[in-house]
Amino acid sequence: MILLRRKPQRFLALGLCITLLFFGCIPTTKQQVIPGNGINVILAIGDGMGWEMTRAGAIANGNPMYASGQGQGLNFQKLTGYTLASTYGTIITGSDGKLSAVNSALDGSNPATGKSSVLKGFNFNPAFNNGDSGNLVGYDIARGGANPWTQGNDKEYIKQNPPDSANTATELYTGVKTYNNAMGVDIYEQRQTTILEQAARHSKSTGLVTSVPINHATPGAAASFVNRRNKFSNPSPDLDNILQQTLTIFKPTVLLGGGHPLDTENSNAVGGWYNWNYIDKFTYYELTTKPKSNSYGYTFLERGKNAAKTLLETAATIDPNKGEKLLGIYGARGQNGNLPFSTANGDYSSTGLNGSSLFSTTDENNQVPLPDKVRPLNSGETDAKFIKKEINENPTLADLTQAALTVLSKDKDGFWLMVEGGDIDWAAHDDNMDNLIGAVKDFDKAVGTIINWIGKNGGWEKNLLIVTADHDHYLTLNPNFPKLLAEFGAEKLTYEKHKPEEAGHFWGSDAKIKYGWGSHSNHLVPVYYQGGPVKLDKYVGKEITFVDHHPGGNAETYNVPGVASAVDQTHIYQLMLETINAPAAKPKESK
Numbered sequence: 001m002i003l004l005r006r007k008p009q010r011f012l013a014l015g016l017c018i019t020l021l022f023f024g025c026i027p028t029t030k031q032q033v034i035p036g037n038g039i040n041v042i043l044a045i046g047d048g049m050g051w052e053m054t055r056a057g058a059i060a061n062g063n064p065m066y067a068s069g070q071g072q073g074l075n076f077q078k079l080t081g082y083t084l085a086s087t088y089g090t091i092i093t094g095s096d097g098k099l100s101a102v103n104s105a106l107d108g109s110n111p112a113t114g115k116s117s118v119l120k121g122f123n124f125n126p127a128f129n130n131g132d133s134g135n136l137v138g139y140d141i142a143r144g145g146a147n148p149w150t151q152g153n154d155k156e157y158i159k160q161n162p163p164d165s166a167n168t169a170t171e172l173y174t175g176v177k178t179y180n181n182a183m184g185v186d187i188y189e190q191r192q193t194t195i196l197e198q199a200a201r202h203s204k205s206t207g208l209v210t211s212v213p214i215n216h217a218t219p220g221a222a223a224s225f226v227n228r229r230n231k232f233s234n235p236s237p238d239l240d241n242i243l244q245q246t247l248t249i250f251k252p253t254v255l256l257g258g259g260h261p262l263d264t265e266n267s268n269a270v271g272g273w274y275n276w277n278y279i280d281k282f283t284y285y286e287l288t289t290k291p292k293s294n295s296y297g298y299t300f301l302e303r304g305k306n307a308a309k310t311l312l313e314t315a316a317t318i319d320p321n322k323g324e325k326l327l328g329i330y331g332a333r334g335q336n337g338n339l340p341f342s343t344a345n346g347d348y349s350s351t352g353l354n355g356s357s358l359f360s361t362t363d364e365n366n367q368v369p370l371p372d373k374v375r376p377l378n379s380g381e382t383d384a385k386f387i388k389k390e391i392n393e394n395p396t397l398a399d400l401t402q403a404a405l406t407v408l409s410k411d412k413d414g415f416w417l418m419v420e421g422g423d424i425d426w427a428a429h430d431d432n433m434d435n436l437i438g439a440v441k442d443f444d445k446a447v448g449t450i451i452n453w454i455g456k457n458g459g460w461e462k463n464l465l466i467v468t469a470d471h472d473h474y475l476t477l478n479p480n481f482p483k484l485l486a487e488f489g490a491e492k493l494t495y496e497k498h499k500p501e502e503a504g505h506f507w508g509s510d511a512k513i514k515y516g517w518g519s520h521s522n523h524l525v526p527v528y529y530q531g532g533p534v535k536l537d538k539y540v541g542k543e544i545t546f547v548d549h550h551p552g553g554n555a556e557t558y559n560v561p562g563v564a565s566a567v568d569q570t571h572i573y574q575l576m577l578e579t580i581n582a583p584a585a586k587p588k589e590s591k
Contacts, residue, residue: 033200033201033202033203034201034202034203035202035203035413036202036203036204036411036412036413036414036580037202037413037414037580037581037582037583037584038412038413038414038458038462038584039414039462039463039464039532039533039579039580039582039584040408040409040414040415040416040417040457040458040462040463040464041195041199041414041415041416041417041463041464041466041532041576041579041580042416042417042418042419042450042463042464042465042466043172043416043417043418043419043466043468043572043576044076044418044419044420044421044443044446044447044450044465044466044467044468045169045172045218045418045419045420045421045467045468045469045470046420046421046424046440046443046467046468046469047165047212047218047420047421047422047423047424047425047469047470047471048165048424048425048428048429048469048470048471048472048473048520049421049424049425049440049443049469049472049525049526050148050469050471050472050473050475050521050523050525050526051147051148051149051472051523051525051526052148052475052476052477053424053428053436053440053469053472053473053475054071054074054076054077054440054526055071055477056433056436056437056440056475056477056481056505057073057074057437057440057441057444058071058072058073058074058077059073059477059481059482059485060344060437060440060441060485060490061073061074061441064482065477065479065481065482067149068147068149069082069149070082070526070528074440074444074447075444075445075447075448075451076444076447076467076528077528078451079451079465079467079528079529079530080530081527081528081529081530081535081536081537082526082527082528082529083526083527083529083536083537083540083565083566083567084147084148084524084525084526084527084563084565084566084567085468085524085525085526085527085566085567085568085569085571085572086139086524086562086563086566086567086568086569087163087168087171087469087470087471087472087522087524087525087569088136088137088138088139088161088163088177088522089101089136089137089163089167089168089171089177089178089179089180090135090136090137090177090178090179090187091103091129091134091135091136091137091161091179092104092105092119092122092135092179092187093119094107094108094119095107095108095119099129099132100161101137101161101162101163101164101167101179101180102179102180102181103179104179104181104182104185104187104188104189104227105118105119105122105124105187105188105189106118106119106188106189106227107119107120111228112240113185113189113225113226113227113228113231113240114185114188114189114190114191114227116189118188118550118551123550124187124548124550124556126546126548126558126560128140128560129161135187136177136546136560137160137161137163137522139522139524139563140152140157141563141564143157144157144158144522144523144524145158145523145524146564146565147524147565148472148523148524148525148526155509156509157522158472158474158521158522158523159474159509159517159519159521159522160522161522162471162519162520162521162522163180163470163471163520163522164180164181164217164229164471164520165216165217165218165221165229165425165470165471166180166181166182166183166217166220166221166229167179167180167181167182168470168471168569169183169217169218169220169221169222169470170182170183170184170185170192170221171568171569171570171573172195172470172569172572172573173194173195173196173221173222173573174192174193174194174195174573175545175570175573175574175577176192176546176547176570177544177546177570181227181228181229182221182227182229183217183220183221183224183225183226183227183228183229183231183242184221184222184223184224184225184226185225185226185227186549188549188550188551189227190549190551191225192225194221194222194223194250195222195416195573195576195577195580196208196222196223196250196252196416196418197250198416198577198580199414199415199416199580202413202414202580202581203411203413204411204413204414204415204416204580205253205254205320205407205408205410205411205413205414205415205416206252206253206254206408206415206416206417207252207253207254207255207256207404207407207408207415207416207417207418208222208223208246208252208254208255208256208257208417208418209254209256209257209397209400209401209404209417209418209419209420209446210256210257210258210397210400210419210420210422211257211258211338211339211397211400211420211421211422211423211439211442211443212257212258212259212337212338212339212420212422212423212426213232213257213258213259213278213331213336213337213338214243214246214255214256214257214258214259214278214329215232215233215241215242215243215246215259215278215279216229216258216259216422217229218418218420218422218470219255219257219418219420220242220246222250222252222418223242223245223246223249223250223252224241224242224245224246224250225245226240226241226242226245229242232277232278232279233276233277233278233279233280233283234280235280235282235283236248236282236283243278243279243280243283244283247283247296247298247327248296251297251325252325253320253325253326253407253408253411253415254318254325254326254403254404254407254408254417255298255325255326255327255328256311256326256327256328256330256395256400256403256404257328257329257330257339257400257420258278258329258330258331258337258338258339258422259278259279259329259330259331259337260278260279260302260303260329260330260331260337261274261275261276261277261278261279261281261284261337262274262303262331262333277336277337278337279329287300287302287327287329288300288302296327297323297325298325298326298327299314299318299324299325299326299327300327300328300329301314301326301327301328301329302328302329302330303329303330303331303393303394304393305392305393306392307330307392307393307394307395308395308396308399311328311395311399311400311403312399312402312403312406314326314403315402315403315404315406315407316406318406318407318410319410320407320408320410320411321410321411326403326407328395328400328403330393330394330395331394332351332352332390332394333352333375333376333386333390334351334352334353334354334375334376335351335352335353335355336355338355338422338423338426339394339395339396339397339423340352340387340390340391340394341353341355341423341426341435341438341439342423342435342438342439342441342442343434343435343437343438343490343491344433344434344437344438344441344489344490344491345438345489345490345491346438346441348387348390348391349387349491350434350435350438351375351386351387351390351391352375352376352383352386352387352390353371353372353373353374353375354372355423355426355427355430355432355435356426356429356430357369357370357371357372357430358371358430358431358432358494358515359429359430359431359507359515359518360430360518362431362515364513364516367498367499367513367514367515368498369495369498369515371495396442396445396446397419397421397442397443397445397446398442398445398446398448398449400419400446401419401446401449401450402449402453404417404419405417405449405450405453409453409457414462416576416580419446419447419450421439421440421442421443421446423435423439423442424436424439424440424443425473426439427439428473428475428507429473429518429519430518431507431514431515431517431518432494433490433493433494433503433505434490434491434493434494434495435494437490438490447465447467450465451465454531459531460530460531460532461531461533462531463531463532464529464530464531464532464534464575464576464579465529465530465531466527466528466529466536466572466575466576467527467528467529468525468526468527468528468572469525469526470525470569471520471521471525472520472521472522472523472524472525473507473517473519473520473521474507474508474509474516474517474519474521474523475505475506475507476505476506476507476511477504477505478500478501478504478505478506480501480504481504481505482504483504484497484502484503484504485504493505497514498514498515499514500512500513500514524563524566527567527572532575532579532582533579533582533583534575534578534579534582536567536571536572536575539562539567539568539571539574539575540565540566540567541562541563541564541565541566542562542567542571543559543560543561543562544559544560544561544562544568544570544571545557545558545559545560545570546558546559546560546570
């Protein structure tokens with residue numbers, strides 16, 4: 001039984017405002033805009049990029065196989081700060097009587113966000129769940145391991161009730177523990193104030209950059225408040241969806257990523273049709289027919305000839321001090337709205353192919369997958385021409401990052417920016433080592449772009465950079481992985497070597513099965529950081545503060561034990577908020 005300090009509180013009006021501001025609940029009155037301190041906060045998220053994924057990327061860059069700790073070989077591993085973070089969320093028994101991390105505390109009688117009734121008899125229990133009680137998943141270092149390179153005493157433990165990207169993103173952006181599927185809302189489906197909003201209230205420009213659709217979980221949770229992550233888009237005036245809330249309520253200064261409607265499926269080898277999953281046709285029409293005068297107030301760009309050049313040239317013309325904003329939607333054909341898939345050797349040979357055809361076509365008794373080989377080609381188009389076209393018509397994640405920095409750096413009050421490498425997660429779900437290494441490398445190039453920019457724009461005193469994962473998967477590299485990777489290359493290890501001893505790695509808890517797990521895990525994830533006036537180190541091993549705002553009841557604050565030698569994702573939110581609230585950096589005296 002975890003011992004908890006419980007603090008029932010009855011807040012007066014002033015105390016309520018202060019507490020809600022700090023812990024993320026939306027205030028009831030409009031807050032005054034405060035001058036910014038000129039400090040920039042940049043959060044780079046490798047979606048699903050656990051410790052083993054970073055190690056695979058470092059090894060692929062030619063570095064020796066390290067056995068523990070921060071490692072070296074990638075740009076973000078050069079940062080001076082390093083720790084681990086817990087990622088768990090809540091777990092609630094739903095109206096069907098089943099205990100699940102996907103359940104909110106509402107009964108689901110109304111699909112609209114926050115409109116259902118609270119589950120009958122529900123009262124939040126801030127204990128770590130032991131199978132029959134407690135509403136926090138928690139993390140047990142004895143069972144799961146004190147760190148990702150140390151095996152716990154229960155290799156199945158980290159599979160149990162893992163978080164998703166919506167939940168973890170909401171924790172990172174609001175400091176509130178919540179349920180899987182939650183996008184900027186707590187367990188009662190109530191809107192929380194995100195770090196993007198906090199930055200805007202301090203006169204800072206804001207940006208969201210991703211390699212996946214702009215209204216997917218990781219970018220979307222910073223700029224929406226919906227109860228289900230698949231509420232991607234509906235035409236205005238319907239606002240119970242991510243895209244309309246992002247564009248009309250949160251209004252980030254820069255919004256760049258995937259989600260383009262051109263041919264997001266590849267089940268048939270016929271290109272050129274549109275799918276309206278991530279953006280509805282009415283919003284798309286408004287943006288494309290009025291790229292500089294649309295009702296959303298954005299300069300709009302989309303995939304097209306020489307996309308990277310057009311993006312960077314346009315970014316140079318956008319001035320956030322005049323209220324100007326930049327929106328770019330890209331995505332390769334056949335890839336469900338994602339940027340072109342890179343590979344370990346950077347040849348983009350996976351572009352246009354289904355990124356979910358390995359794990360899904362195998363099982364315990366059949367370890368020979370059936371990888372997708374069909375691209376949605378236009379008439380007369382070859383595979384080589386297809387790949388060349390997709391690369392030309394889509395920027396890289398590094399290009400998107402550079403464009404965002406070009407725009408946001410014009411704001412002297414500073415900015416908050418999130419950059420996501422979302423295709424790392426897709427590769428890990430598919431148990432695809434070739435795509436995984438390519439995605440990690442692409443993400444690392446984007447981080448390299450950030451680090452180079454920081455060096456030329458105020459250095460580490462004026463900039464805070466945090467690089468982390470939202471959650472982990474379940475990958476294990478065998479000791480022979482570096483040798484096999486050097487001998488055969490990642491492509492052959494992925495598509496031709498189907499036994500762990502031949503591939504040098506496996507997914508899941510069974511060392512004899514290569515394709516043994518295609519989902520998330522509860523592993524602690526790495527955090528690399530540097531810069532800013534406040535240090536993350538002070539949160540290592542500290543308690544996690546959880547505030548329960550039961551509708552119609554009193555707010556109650558709970559202090560939950562932290563994980564030794566680690567921070568929690570809610571601490572990362574607190575670090576960003578403290579940095580945004582910090583006094584302006586004093587200019588250096590000239591000698």
